Amino acid sequence: xxxxxxxxxxxxxxxxxxxxxxxxxxxxxxxxxxxxxxxxxxxxxxxxxxxxxxxxxxxxxxxxxxxxxxxxxxxxxxxxxxxxxxxxxxxxxxxxxxxxxxxxxxxxxxxxxxxxxxxxxxxxxxxxxxxxxxxxxxxxxxxxxxxxxxxxxxxxxxxxxxxxxxxxxxxxxxxxxxxxxxxxxxxxxxxxxxxxxxxxxxxxxxxxxxxxxxxxxxxxxxxxxxxxxxxxxxxxxxxxxxxxxxxxxxxxxxxxxxxxxxxxxxxxxxxxxxxxxxxxxxxxxxxxxxxxxxxxxxxxxxxxxxxxxxxxxxxxxx
Numbered sequence: 199x200x201x202x203x204x205x206x207x208x209x210x211x212x213x214x215x216x217x218x219x220x221x222x223x224x225x226x227x228x229x230x231x232x233x234x235x236x237x238x239x240x241x242x243x244x245x246x247x248x249x250x251x252x253x254x255x256x257x258x259x260x261x262x263x264x265x266x267x268x269x270x271x272x273x274x275x276x277x278x279x280x281x282x283x284x285x286x287x288x289x290x291x292x293x294x295x296x297x298x299x300x301x302x303x304x305x306x307x308x309x310x311x312x313x314x315x316x317x318x319x320x321x322x323x324x325x326x327x328x329x330x331x332x333x334x335x336x337x338x339x340x341x342x343x344x345x346x347x348x349x350x351x352x353x354x355x356x357x358x359x360x361x362x363x364x365x366x367x368x369x370x371x372x373x374x375x376x377x378x379x380x381x382x383x384x385x386x387x388x389x390x391x392x393x394x395x396x397x398x399x400x401x402x403x404x405x406x407x408x409x410x411x412x413x414x415x416x417x418x419x420x421x422x423x424x425x426x427x428x429x430x431x432x433x434x435x436x437x438x439x440x441x442x443x444x445x446x447x448x449x450x451x452x453x454x455x456x457x458x459x460x461x462x463x464x465x466x467x468x469x470x471x472x473x474x475x476x477x478x479x480x481x482x483x484x485x486x487x488x489x490x491x492x493x494x495x496x497x498x499x500x501x502x503x504x505x506x507x508x509x510x511x512x513x514x515x516x
């Protein structure tokens with residue numbers, strides 16, 4: 199009799215142990231379990247979480263939990279057996295579902311872009327300057343074609359520059375252009391075309407004395423006139439006044455330079471005739487003054503600049 203009671207207790211303990219394992223395996227099942235031990239004697243949550251992780255790991259490896267009742271046990275709890283049988287079916291269903299779920303595919307690591315793609319720079323020289331209302335040049339130092347677009351018309355490029363080549367193209371009033379190369383594009387600022395500058399320098403000392411003679415000033419260069427512009431080839435230069443002009447010649451920066459001499463009269467009689475026409479040009483200090491002007495017009499931007507200077511003289515010759 200004592201042995202049967204011991205066997206019954208063993209079965210009950212075994213069933214309760216399996217029941218606890220089953221409840222933990224079915225985490226999330228809505229089971230209302232009363233607290234059977236004091237709170238301070240309950241299993242710590244961290245221990246429970248570790249057990250859950252272990253069970254999940256066993257399921258992932260295909261281990262099946264089957265709950266069986268030993269048929270040789272003499273005393274059985276019928277209600278508990280039915281409850282456990284129902285739970286066992288649920289466990290089997292879950293096990294089957296776990297087997298049917300394919301293992302997660304390993305997510306490949308994101309490949310870092312090639313260094314040359316990450317660091318791909320604008321294949322146009324960083325020192326390149328684009329200017330409005332004039333011709334411009336651009337060299338493609340990359341290994342893919344580069345197209346330059348007006349932002350207002352991205353359908354047709356202003357110019358296409360093959361790798362390693364240089365192209366000349368015209369710009370008008372664009373404040374910026376867009377360079378496209380490969381799958382990238384960059385904005386490039388376009389500078390304003392500044393008006394031309396006229397620089398006049400006196401290069402003689404013969405007008406510094408009290409006696410200044412027309413004949414001397416007609417034999418030498420008295421002034422040089424330099425036209426300064428980013429695109430001097432599109433600057434039209436004109437001048438007026440009693441002067442003789444030679445040139446232009448280019449200075450070290452490529453700017454055109456004109457040499458200016460006085461040209462009033464070849465003889466003294468011609469000089470007297472000139473005085474009759476321009477006698478009002480006599481200065482208070484007794485010198486005559488003859489003005490001249492240079493005009494520079496940018497034929498593309500239409501900017502116009504005019505500047506002048508004066509010759510001073512007292513007589514035709516000694």
